[in-house]
Protein backbone atom coordinates (compact mmCIF):
# COMPACT_ATOMS: atom_id res chain seq x y z
CA UNK A 1 0.00 0.00 0.00
CA UNK A 2 1.26 3.35 -0.87
CA UNK A 3 0.96 6.19 1.56
CA UNK A 4 1.21 9.97 1.43
CA UNK A 5 4.81 11.08 1.85
CA UNK A 6 3.74 14.07 3.92
CA UNK A 7 1.07 12.81 6.32
CA UNK A 8 1.28 9.05 5.90
CA UNK A 9 -2.38 8.68 5.02
CA UNK A 10 -3.18 5.48 3.14
CA UNK A 11 -5.61 6.54 0.44
CA UNK A 12 -5.75 7.48 -3.23
CA UNK A 13 -2.65 9.44 -4.03
CA UNK A 14 -1.97 12.20 -6.55
CA UNK A 15 1.67 11.61 -7.28
CA UNK A 16 3.09 11.12 -3.77
CA UNK A 17 0.45 13.13 -1.94
CA UNK A 18 -3.04 12.57 -0.62
CA UNK A 19 -5.76 15.00 -1.67
CA UNK A 20 -5.64 17.08 1.54
CA UNK A 21 -1.89 17.52 1.33
CA UNK A 22 -2.15 18.29 -2.36
CA UNK A 23 -4.70 21.04 -1.75
CA UNK A 24 -2.46 22.62 0.88
CA UNK A 25 0.09 23.30 -1.88
CA UNK A 26 0.00 26.11 -4.38
CA UNK A 27 -1.65 24.03 -7.05
CA UNK A 28 -2.81 27.02 -9.03
CA UNK A 29 -1.14 30.39 -8.96
CA UNK A 30 -2.98 32.98 -11.04
CA UNK A 31 -1.15 36.17 -12.08
CA UNK A 32 -1.64 39.34 -10.03
CA UNK A 33 -3.93 40.61 -12.75
CA UNK A 34 -4.76 40.20 -16.43
CA UNK A 35 -5.43 43.04 -18.88
CA UNK A 36 -8.03 43.16 -21.64
CA UNK A 37 -8.23 45.99 -24.17
CA UNK A 38 -11.71 46.81 -25.54
CA UNK A 39 -12.68 49.22 -28.36
CA UNK A 40 -14.66 51.98 -26.70
CA UNK A 41 -16.82 52.42 -29.79
CA UNK A 42 -17.63 48.93 -31.05
CA UNK A 43 -16.66 46.61 -28.11
CA UNK A 44 -14.22 44.58 -30.18
CA UNK A 45 -11.36 43.05 -28.20
CA UNK A 46 -7.65 43.43 -28.95
CA UNK A 47 -5.92 40.05 -29.30
CA UNK A 48 -2.24 40.46 -30.01
CA UNK A 49 -2.28 43.05 -32.77
CA UNK A 50 -5.75 42.24 -34.11
CA UNK A 51 -9.21 43.43 -33.12
CA UNK A 52 -11.64 40.53 -32.85
CA UNK A 53 -15.30 40.10 -32.11
CA UNK A 54 -14.92 38.10 -28.93
CA UNK A 55 -16.14 38.78 -25.39
CA UNK A 56 -13.89 40.36 -22.76
CA UNK A 57 -14.69 37.35 -20.47
CA UNK A 58 -13.40 34.92 -23.05
CA UNK A 59 -10.25 36.95 -23.61
CA UNK A 60 -9.69 37.32 -19.84
CA UNK A 61 -10.11 33.53 -19.46
CA UNK A 62 -7.54 32.85 -22.19
CA UNK A 63 -5.00 35.29 -20.76
CA UNK A 64 -5.48 33.79 -17.27
CA UNK A 65 -4.94 30.32 -18.69
CA UNK A 66 -1.65 31.37 -20.26
CA UNK A 67 -0.33 33.30 -17.25
CA UNK A 68 -1.35 30.95 -14.44
CA UNK A 69 1.41 28.81 -12.86
CA UNK A 70 0.37 25.25 -12.03
CA UNK A 71 1.75 22.44 -9.88
CA UNK A 72 3.23 19.51 -11.79
CA UNK A 73 0.28 17.30 -10.76
CA UNK A 74 -2.09 19.58 -12.69
CA UNK A 75 -2.47 18.22 -16.21
CA UNK A 76 -5.18 20.59 -17.45
CA UNK A 77 -6.69 23.95 -16.49
CA UNK A 78 -9.80 25.86 -17.48
CA UNK A 79 -10.87 29.24 -16.11
CA UNK A 80 -14.53 30.12 -15.56
CA UNK A 81 -15.01 33.91 -15.61
CA UNK A 82 -18.37 35.40 -14.55
CA UNK A 83 -20.14 37.88 -16.84
CA UNK A 84 -19.21 41.44 -16.04
CA UNK A 85 -19.73 44.88 -17.52
CA UNK A 86 -16.40 45.63 -19.24
CA UNK A 87 -16.01 49.19 -17.99
CA UNK A 88 -12.62 50.86 -17.88
CA UNK A 89 -10.66 50.00 -14.75
CA UNK A 90 -10.00 47.09 -12.41
CA UNK A 91 -12.60 44.40 -11.76
CA UNK A 92 -12.20 41.90 -8.90
CA UNK A 93 -13.96 38.79 -10.15
CA UNK A 94 -14.93 35.54 -8.40
CA UNK A 95 -13.52 33.04 -10.86
CA UNK A 96 -13.19 29.26 -10.83
CA UNK A 97 -10.08 27.42 -11.86
CA UNK A 98 -11.09 23.94 -13.03
CA UNK A 99 -7.98 21.81 -12.75
CA UNK A 100 -7.50 18.26 -13.98
CA UNK A 101 -5.51 16.25 -11.43
CA UNK A 102 -5.03 12.52 -11.62
CA UNK A 103 -7.99 12.05 -13.92
CA UNK A 104 -10.30 14.11 -11.70
CA UNK A 105 -11.55 17.68 -12.07
CA UNK A 106 -11.16 19.96 -9.10
CA UNK A 107 -12.93 23.30 -9.09
CA UNK A 108 -11.06 25.90 -7.06
CA UNK A 109 -12.38 29.44 -6.44
CA UNK A 110 -10.08 32.46 -6.88
CA UNK A 111 -10.52 36.20 -6.74
CA UNK A 112 -8.91 37.49 -9.90
CA UNK A 113 -8.14 41.07 -10.94
CA UNK A 114 -9.11 41.86 -14.54
CA UNK A 115 -8.05 45.29 -15.81
CA UNK A 116 -10.06 46.68 -18.70
CA UNK A 117 -8.31 49.21 -20.92
CA UNK A 118 -10.19 51.26 -23.51
CA UNK A 119 -8.81 52.08 -26.95
CA UNK A 120 -10.25 52.75 -30.37
CA UNK A 121 -9.97 49.95 -32.95
CA UNK A 122 -8.56 50.74 -36.40
CA UNK A 123 -11.93 50.85 -38.15
CA UNK A 124 -13.55 53.06 -35.50
CA UNK A 125 -10.59 55.43 -35.30
CA UNK A 126 -10.72 55.91 -39.06
CA UNK A 127 -14.43 56.60 -38.88
CA UNK A 128 -14.00 59.15 -36.10
CA UNK A 129 -10.92 60.71 -37.58
CA UNK A 130 -12.54 62.13 -40.70
CA UNK A 131 -10.93 59.40 -42.77
CA UNK A 132 -12.37 58.94 -46.24
CA UNK A 133 -11.35 57.27 -49.47
CA UNK A 134 -13.91 58.67 -51.89
CA UNK A 135 -16.15 61.69 -52.34
CA UNK A 136 -19.38 61.41 -54.28
CA UNK A 137 -20.32 64.81 -55.66
CA UNK A 138 -24.03 64.83 -56.50
CA UNK A 139 -24.95 67.78 -58.71
CA UNK A 140 -28.33 68.91 -59.98
CA UNK A 141 -29.10 69.11 -63.66
CA UNK A 142 -30.16 72.29 -65.41
CA UNK A 143 -33.91 71.78 -65.02
CA UNK A 144 -35.19 74.96 -63.48
CA UNK A 145 -35.48 74.94 -59.73
CA UNK A 146 -38.68 72.93 -59.25
CA UNK A 147 -37.71 69.87 -61.24
CA UNK A 148 -34.09 69.83 -60.13
CA UNK A 149 -34.92 70.22 -56.42
CA UNK A 150 -37.13 67.19 -56.61
CA UNK A 151 -34.58 65.22 -58.62
CA UNK A 152 -31.82 66.14 -56.17
CA UNK A 153 -33.93 65.11 -53.16
CA UNK A 154 -34.78 61.79 -54.81
CA UNK A 155 -31.15 61.09 -55.72
CA UNK A 156 -30.05 62.06 -52.18
CA UNK A 157 -32.52 59.60 -50.63
CA UNK A 158 -31.35 56.92 -53.08
CA UNK A 159 -27.67 57.51 -52.23
CA UNK A 160 -28.22 57.41 -48.46
CA UNK A 161 -30.27 54.21 -48.75
CA UNK A 162 -27.65 52.53 -50.96
CA UNK A 163 -24.83 53.53 -48.57
CA UNK A 164 -26.63 52.10 -45.56
CA UNK A 165 -27.35 48.85 -47.41
CA UNK A 166 -23.86 48.40 -48.87
CA UNK A 167 -22.21 49.56 -45.63
CA UNK A 168 -23.58 46.52 -43.82
CA UNK A 169 -21.38 44.19 -45.88
CA UNK A 170 -18.30 46.44 -45.99
CA UNK A 171 -17.04 47.86 -42.70
CA UNK A 172 -15.17 50.62 -44.49
CA UNK A 173 -18.35 51.58 -46.34
CA UNK A 174 -19.30 54.15 -43.74
CA UNK A 175 -20.43 57.68 -44.48
CA UNK A 176 -17.91 59.96 -42.76
CA UNK A 177 -19.87 63.16 -43.46
CA UNK A 178 -22.07 64.97 -45.97
CA UNK A 179 -21.87 68.58 -47.05
CA UNK A 180 -24.38 70.75 -48.86
CA UNK A 181 -22.57 72.73 -51.51
CA UNK A 182 -23.64 75.03 -54.32
CA UNK A 183 -25.47 72.91 -56.86
CA UNK A 184 -25.70 69.75 -54.82
CA UNK A 185 -24.39 67.53 -52.03
CA UNK A 186 -20.99 65.94 -51.25
CA UNK A 187 -20.74 62.53 -49.54
CA UNK A 188 -17.47 61.43 -47.89
CA UNK A 189 -17.12 57.64 -47.89
CA UNK A 190 -14.67 55.23 -46.28
CA UNK A 191 -14.62 52.85 -49.25
CA UNK A 192 -14.15 53.48 -52.95
CA UNK A 193 -15.79 50.13 -53.73
CA UNK A 194 -18.98 51.17 -51.96
CA UNK A 195 -18.84 54.63 -53.57
CA UNK A 196 -18.70 53.01 -57.02
CA UNK A 197 -21.61 50.66 -56.34
CA UNK A 198 -23.71 53.52 -54.99
CA UNK A 199 -22.91 55.66 -58.01
CA UNK A 200 -23.83 52.88 -60.44
CA UNK A 201 -27.24 52.51 -58.81
CA UNK A 202 -27.99 56.22 -59.16
CA UNK A 203 -26.77 56.33 -62.76
CA UNK A 204 -28.99 53.43 -63.73
CA UNK A 205 -32.08 54.73 -61.94
CA UNK A 206 -31.74 58.43 -62.81
CA UNK A 207 -29.95 58.48 -66.17
CA UNK A 208 -27.19 60.57 -64.59
CA UNK A 209 -23.71 61.03 -66.06
CA UNK A 210 -20.68 59.90 -64.06
CA UNK A 211 -17.12 61.23 -64.07
CA UNK A 212 -14.40 59.62 -61.95
CA UNK A 213 -11.09 61.19 -60.96
CA UNK A 214 -8.39 60.52 -58.38
CA UNK A 215 -5.55 62.25 -56.65
CA UNK A 216 -2.48 60.81 -54.97
CA UNK A 217 -2.58 61.42 -51.23
CA UNK A 218 0.38 59.37 -50.02
CA UNK A 219 2.04 55.97 -49.79
CA UNK A 220 1.26 52.99 -47.61
CA UNK A 221 3.40 49.82 -47.50
CA UNK A 222 5.02 50.82 -50.79
CA UNK A 223 1.69 51.30 -52.53
CA UNK A 224 0.29 54.57 -53.77
CA UNK A 225 -2.75 55.78 -51.87
CA UNK A 226 -5.44 57.58 -53.84
CA UNK A 227 -8.47 59.57 -52.92
CA UNK A 228 -11.29 59.33 -55.44
CA UNK A 229 -13.89 61.79 -56.55
CA UNK A 230 -17.00 60.64 -58.40
CA UNK A 231 -19.14 63.35 -59.94
CA UNK A 232 -22.78 62.46 -60.54
CA UNK A 233 -24.46 65.02 -62.76
CA UNK A 234 -28.21 64.60 -62.76
CA UNK A 235 -29.76 64.92 -66.21
CA UNK A 236 -31.06 68.29 -67.36
CA UNK A 237 -33.90 66.69 -69.28
CA UNK A 238 -36.11 63.81 -68.31
CA UNK A 239 -38.78 61.81 -70.06
CA UNK A 240 -42.02 63.81 -69.89
CA UNK A 241 -40.39 67.27 -69.98
CA UNK A 242 -41.16 69.74 -72.77
CA UNK A 243 -38.18 71.39 -74.48
CA UNK A 244 -37.46 73.71 -77.36
CA UNK A 245 -35.25 72.10 -80.00
CA UNK A 246 -34.49 74.03 -83.21
CA UNK A 247 -37.09 76.63 -82.21
CA UNK A 248 -39.87 74.06 -82.03
CA UNK A 249 -41.62 72.51 -79.06
CA UNK A 250 -40.80 68.89 -78.39
CA UNK A 251 -41.71 66.40 -75.70
CA UNK A 252 -38.83 64.34 -74.29
CA UNK A 253 -39.85 60.72 -74.79
CA UNK A 254 -36.85 58.99 -73.26
CA UNK A 255 -33.35 59.78 -72.00
CA UNK A 256 -30.55 57.24 -72.16
CA UNK A 257 -26.92 57.53 -71.17
CA UNK A 258 -25.90 58.84 -74.60
CA UNK A 259 -28.97 59.68 -76.60
CA UNK A 260 -32.42 61.09 -75.98
CA UNK A 261 -35.58 60.82 -78.06
CA UNK A 262 -37.75 63.84 -78.79
CA UNK A 263 -41.23 64.10 -80.27
CA UNK A 264 -42.33 67.23 -82.11
CA UNK A 265 -45.51 68.39 -80.37
CA UNK A 266 -47.49 69.23 -83.51
CA UNK A 267 -46.15 66.92 -86.21
CA UNK A 268 -45.33 64.00 -83.91
CA UNK A 269 -42.00 63.64 -85.74
CA UNK A 270 -39.38 61.79 -83.68
CA UNK A 271 -35.79 63.00 -83.38
CA UNK A 272 -32.83 61.31 -81.68
CA UNK A 273 -30.16 63.66 -80.34
CA UNK A 274 -27.06 63.33 -78.18
CA UNK A 275 -27.47 63.94 -74.47
CA UNK A 276 -25.83 67.23 -73.52
CA UNK A 277 -25.59 68.48 -77.09
CA UNK A 278 -26.44 71.90 -75.70
CA UNK A 279 -28.99 73.22 -78.16
CA UNK A 280 -31.99 72.25 -76.04
CA UNK A 281 -33.91 74.72 -73.96
CA UNK A 282 -36.04 73.45 -71.14
CA UNK A 283 -39.53 75.02 -71.30
CA UNK A 284 -41.41 73.01 -68.74
CA UNK A 285 -40.28 70.17 -66.54
CA UNK A 286 -43.05 67.61 -66.37
CA UNK A 287 -44.12 68.98 -62.96
CA UNK A 288 -45.17 72.24 -64.64
CA UNK A 289 -47.43 70.76 -67.29
CA UNK A 290 -51.14 71.47 -66.91
CA UNK A 291 -54.30 69.48 -67.47
CA UNK A 292 -57.10 71.07 -69.53
CA UNK A 293 -60.72 69.94 -69.88
CA UNK A 294 -61.69 69.10 -73.46
CA UNK A 295 -64.79 70.94 -74.72
CA UNK A 296 -64.95 69.60 -78.27
CA UNK A 297 -62.69 68.00 -80.83
CA UNK A 298 -62.46 68.22 -84.61
CA UNK A 299 -60.09 66.69 -87.16
CA UNK A 300 -57.43 69.40 -86.88
CA UNK A 301 -58.38 71.19 -83.69
CA UNK A 302 -59.30 70.60 -80.07
CA UNK A 303 -61.21 73.09 -77.94
CA UNK A 304 -60.22 73.13 -74.28
CA UNK A 305 -60.82 75.27 -71.20
CA UNK A 306 -57.69 77.19 -70.29
CA UNK A 307 -57.09 75.91 -66.71
CA UNK A 308 -56.00 79.38 -65.59
CA UNK A 309 -59.09 81.37 -66.59
CA UNK A 310 -61.58 78.74 -67.80
CA UNK A 311 -61.91 80.47 -71.18
CA UNK A 312 -62.42 78.28 -74.20
CA UNK A 313 -59.42 78.19 -76.51
CA UNK A 314 -58.92 76.35 -79.78
CA UNK A 315 -55.67 74.41 -80.11
CA UNK A 316 -54.09 72.60 -83.02
CA UNK A 317 -54.61 68.87 -82.81
CA UNK A 318 -51.23 67.06 -82.87
CA UNK A 319 -50.81 64.70 -85.82
CA UNK A 320 -51.17 61.11 -84.77
CA UNK A 321 -53.12 61.95 -81.61
CA UNK A 322 -56.09 59.62 -82.14
CA UNK A 323 -57.71 59.13 -78.76
CA UNK A 324 -58.61 62.26 -76.89
CA UNK A 325 -60.28 61.77 -73.53
CA UNK A 326 -62.03 64.24 -71.26
CA UNK A 327 -58.80 66.10 -70.54
CA UNK A 328 -55.48 66.68 -72.28
CA UNK A 329 -52.05 67.63 -70.96
CA UNK A 330 -50.97 71.08 -72.14
CA UNK A 331 -47.87 73.22 -71.95
CA UNK A 332 -47.93 77.00 -71.85
CA UNK A 333 -45.41 78.98 -73.88
CA UNK A 334 -45.66 82.75 -74.33
CA UNK A 335 -49.24 82.62 -73.02
CA UNK A 336 -50.20 80.10 -75.67
CA UNK A 337 -51.25 76.52 -74.95
CA UNK A 338 -50.04 73.43 -76.81
CA UNK A 339 -51.17 69.85 -76.41
CA UNK A 340 -48.33 67.63 -75.27
Ligand SMILES: [Zn+2]
Nearest residue numbers: 004007018021
Ligand atom coordinates in the same frame (compact mmCIF):
# COMPACT_ATOMS: atom_id res chain seq x y z
ZN1 LIG B 1 -1.16 13.57 2.98
Ligand SMILES: [Zn+2]
Nearest residue numbers: 039042121124
Ligand atom coordinates in the same frame (compact mmCIF):
# COMPACT_ATOMS: atom_id res chain seq x y z
ZN1 LIG C 1 -14.16 49.69 -32.88
